[in-house]
Amino acid sequence: MAKILTVANQKGGSGKTTVAMQLAGCFGRRDKKVLVIDADPQGTAVRWAASAEDGKPFPARVAGLSAAGGKVHREVQKFVDDYDYIVVDCPPAVDSPVPQSALLVSDLVLVPVIPSPADLWAATGIQQLISNIGDINEGLRARIVPNMCQPNTSLARDALDVLKDFGIPVTDACLHLRTAYRRAAVFGGIVHDQGAQARQAIEEVDALVDEVLRILDTPPAAKEVDNG
Numbered sequence: 001m002a003k004i005l006t007v008a009n010q011k012g013g014s015g016k017t018t019v020a021m022q023l024a025g026c027f028g029r030r031d032k033k034v035l036v037i038d039a040d041p042q043g044t045a046v047r048w049a050a051s052a053e054d055g056k057p058f059p060a061r062v063a064g065l066s067a068a069g070g071k072v073h074r075e076v077q078k079f080v081d082d083y084d085y086i087v088v089d090c091p092p093a094v095d096s097p098v099p100q101s102a103l104l105v106s107d108l109v110l111v112p113v114i115p116s117p118a119d120l121w122a123a124t125g126i127q128q129l130i131s132n133i134g135d136i137n138e139g140l141r142a143r144i145v146p147n148m149c150q151p152n153t154s155l156a157r158d159a160l161d162v163l164k165d166f167g168i169p170v171t172d173a174c175l176h177l178r179t180a181y182r183r184a185a186v187f188g189g190i191v192h193d194q195g196a197q198a199r200q201a202i203e204e205v206d207a208l209v210d211e212v213l214r215i216l217d218t219p220p221a222a223k224e225v226d227n228g
């Protein structure tokens with residue numbers, strides 16, 4: 001049975017597709033069978049995979065399923081026997097039924113958050129949704145993934161402190177602001193394809209992958225998500 005990961009945040013541009021594709025690509029490179037469900041009408045994940053160079057396909061299958069809307073959980077369930085990991089990339093729209101639907105069947109939801117005040121305020125919406133769905137899907141685990149971090153700014157440090165009070169645990173791994181992530185989208189791959197010039201990005205993505213695998217390997221507590 002596939003482990004199901006959803007990447008969600010109503011805030012646009014927080015790094016959902018980046019996190020979804022880096023994780024899915026890493027699982028694929030580790031010889032796992034991986035399906036990315038692009039549930040965003042923007043189709044960014046589908047286009048990402050389509051940008052891969054000839055002879056070097058993206059190491060996971062990417063299916064555009066935005067038309068499924070609030071029934072995406074049913075689509076996901078059709079694939080659970082065929083894959084090791086299913087990663088659902090959600091759209092940013094506040095009124096989209098997709099995140100709620102995907103969370104119903106997910107083992108883990110990752111919420112990429114840029115450590116800035118506006119992005120933190122916007123994340124309260126998804127926090128509420130996760131808490132509500134946690135009452136129905138009691139095994140659902142949730143983690144905030146700090147993205148586009150800039151370590152030497154006091155604003156970022158303050159924001160990371162605020163994140164810790166959020167009711168959703170924050171991953172130890174965080175992704176910094178690096179051109180390697182933009183390049184990966186352009187070339188339809190993951191940061192690992194870029195070799196030594198992307199060494200720091202590769203290390204932090206590997207750390208995130210390892211952390212995610214550890215979470216998925218640990219049986220969930222009775223009800224994981226804090227109701228606040």
Ligand SMILES: Nc1ncnc2c1ncn2[C@@H]1O[C@H](COP(=O)(O)OP(=O)(O)OP(=O)(O)O)[C@@H](O)[C@H]1O
Nearest residue numbers: 012013014015016017018092148176177178181182
């Ligand atoms: N850590 C990072 N460093 C540098 N650029 C990044 C990083 N993370 C994401 N980006 C870039 O920021 C932009 C937005 O990222 P991405 O598309 O992953 O966000 P998203 O949350 O999926 O956006 P949307 O809400 O529109 O779906 C992209 O151009 C991406 O390449």
Ligand SMILES: [Mg+2]
Nearest residue numbers: 016017040044
């Ligand atoms: Mg996206």
